[in-house]
Amino acid sequence: MASYRNPELRDRLAAEYVLGTLVGRARARFQSLMRYDPGLRRVVAEWEARLTPLAHAGKEIAPPDSVWRAINRRVRRAARRTGWWESLAFWRTFAVTSAAFVVALGVAIGLMPRPEPPISTVAVMSDSGGKPAMVVAWPPMKAMRDPHIRVKIVQDHPTMAPTTSWELWLLPGGKAAPVSLGQVSLDEVQVMKLPKAVTAKMQGAWGMALSVEPAGGSPTGAPTGPIIFQGECVRIL
Amino acid sequence: MSTPSSPDALAERLAGLLGQCALGNQRAFADLYALTSAKLFGVALRILRRQDWAEEVLQECYVNIWNHAGDYAAARSAPLTWMTSIVRNRSLDWLRRPQSETTGEEYEIAVEAWQDQAPGPLERLAAAGEAAQLARCLEQLEAKQRQSIVLAFFHGLSHAELSGHMKEPLGTVKTWVRRGLERLKTCLSGT
Numbered sequence: 001m002a003s004y005r006n007p008e009l010r011d012r013l014a015a016e017y018v019l020g021t022l023v024g025r026a027r028a029r030f031q032s033l034m035r036y037d038p039g040l041r042r043v044v045a046e047w048e049a050r051l052t053p054l055a056h057a058g059k060e061i062a063p064p065d066s067v068w069r070a071i072n073r074r075v076r077r078a079a080r081r082t083g084w085w086e087s088l089a090f091w092r093t094f095a096v097t098s099a100a101f102v103v104a105l106g107v108a109i110g111l112m113p114r115p116e117p118p119i120s121t122v123a124v125m126s127d128s129g130g131k132p133a134m135v136v137a138w139p140p141m142k143a144m145r146d147p148h149i150r151v152k153i154v155q156d157h158p159t160m161a162p163t164t165s166w167e168l169w170l171l172p173g174g175k176a177a178p179v180s181l182g183q184v185s186l187d188e189v190q191v192m193k194l195p196k197a198v199t200a201k202m203q204g205a206w207g208m209a210l211s212v213e214p215a216g217g218s219p220t221g222a223p224t225g226p227i228i229f230q231g232e233c234v235r236i237l
Numbered sequence: 238m239s240t241p242s243s244p245d246a247l248a249e250r251l252a253g254l255l256g257q258c259a260l261g262n263q264r265a266f267a268d269l270y271a272l273t274s275a276k277l278f279g280v281a282l283r284i285l286r287r288q289d290w291a292e293e294v295l296q297e298c299y300v301n302i303w304n305h306a307g308d309y310a311a312a313r314s315a316p317l318t319w320m321t322s323i324v325r326n327r328s329l330d331w332l333r334r335p336q337s338e339t340t341g342e343e344y345e346i347a348v349e350a351w352q353d354q355a356p357g358p359l360e361r362l363a364a365a366g367e368a369a370q371l372a373r374c375l376e377q378l379e380a381k382q383r384q385s386i387v388l389a390f391f392h393g394l395s396h397a398e399l400s401g402h403m404k405e406p407l408g409t410v411k412t413w414v415r416r417g418l419e420r421l422k423t424c425l426s427g428t
Binding site: 011012015016018019020021023024027045048049050051052053054055056057058059060061062063064066067068070071072074075076128175209222224226227230 | 253256263266267270274275276278279280282283284291292295296299300303304305307308313314315317318321322325329333368371375386387389390391393394395396399414415418421422425
């Protein structure tokens with residue numbers, strides 16, 4: 001395992017992975033290393049950027065229409081199956097069934113000790129399988145003397161790989177870049193103080209995302225690892 | 238829907254469409270498909286060499302792209318690079334499944350096309366603006382290095398398959414690939 005730390009070897013393996021000549025068990029092992037090694041993913045991304053133009057040096061070949069019909073069917077079916085937890089349309093149009101609304105409110109209230117200003121916004125973040133994994137909730141920023149958000153991990157068995165950290169991101173929406181809100185631990189309920197610069201952005205936020213980063217957080221100020229949980233912000237008050 | 242003329246305009250358009258897909262905009266997804274499916278189907282078909290497999294893989298990949306469009310922001314790659322890598326990786330995994338030993342004859346690999354100094358696809362690459370530097374650097378490689386790298390990348394050949402196609406020992410082919418990649422990296426970072 002130690003040999004995977006050798007930068008030259010890492011570069012060579014990344015190059016052969018992208019080229020496609022890393023096969024069988026070596027390829028599978030490399031893929032599992034990549035999952036928890038943002039640095040390795042960066043090296044791979046660099047090789048992808050170098051070589052990908054070659055993939056398009058050949059002719060474009062239009063796929064038959066049946067392929068689009070099949071894709072479209074699957075996407076529509078998935079959209080219908082999507083639960084209310086992650087359905088943006090559901091929240092935005094406010095077609096809230098009373099049962100769902102009570103659940104959301106229950107989650108919010110469970111996060112909140114009494115004497116605080118009431119929670120006004122909730123983001124229910126789902127994992128890649130669409131299951132709720134984390135809930136972030138906060139009162140109106142102006143109502144708090146020391147602005148903070150509450151984070152609750154609702155995933156059954158949350159795990160964080162060694163030498164990685166979890167970083168929470170505010171997604172301002174549109175083309176604006178994600179804004180770091182800081183690192184999250186595995187504690188079930190956490191309170192995160194917000195820097196002044198961020199509080200103004202909380203009001204219009206459309207979503208929250210959690211990425212896996214190297215220990216100590218993203219080295220660049222932008223998410224570098226995979227987004228493992230995400231969800232939209234919903235105003236409930 | 239008009240097709241963006243320059244690679245930069247295309248990249249910007251695709252990034253916008255991916256953002257819309259992350260929000261669940263199915264019309265944006267249809268536009269994304271219209272702009273990219275012929276490129277990506279070509280990529281899958283060259284690696285898989287079977288129409289039915291390529292169709293299956295393309296279908297899976299677009300469903301994946303739809304489901305993970307939100308992850309694109311974190312990938313920090315050009316959108317077409319991100320999408321192409323999804324298709325290439327799925328194609329390679331598909332090709333190397335234990336049950337897909339036989340390769341179809343539907344798509345002929347033009348080994349010879351890559352042998353001389355100025356082959357067709359390399360010329361297309363050189364004409365493609367942002368890819369011109371890659372074309373220049375590929376041309377600077379020794380012919381065997383270039384041929385093995387291009388065959389591996391373009392058609393998904395493993396070291397063993399390269400060795401068979403090029404009728405050279407496995408170790409020799411591996412060395413060409415490794416040295417070629419090293420030189421390519423040096424050349425690409427040099428200018």
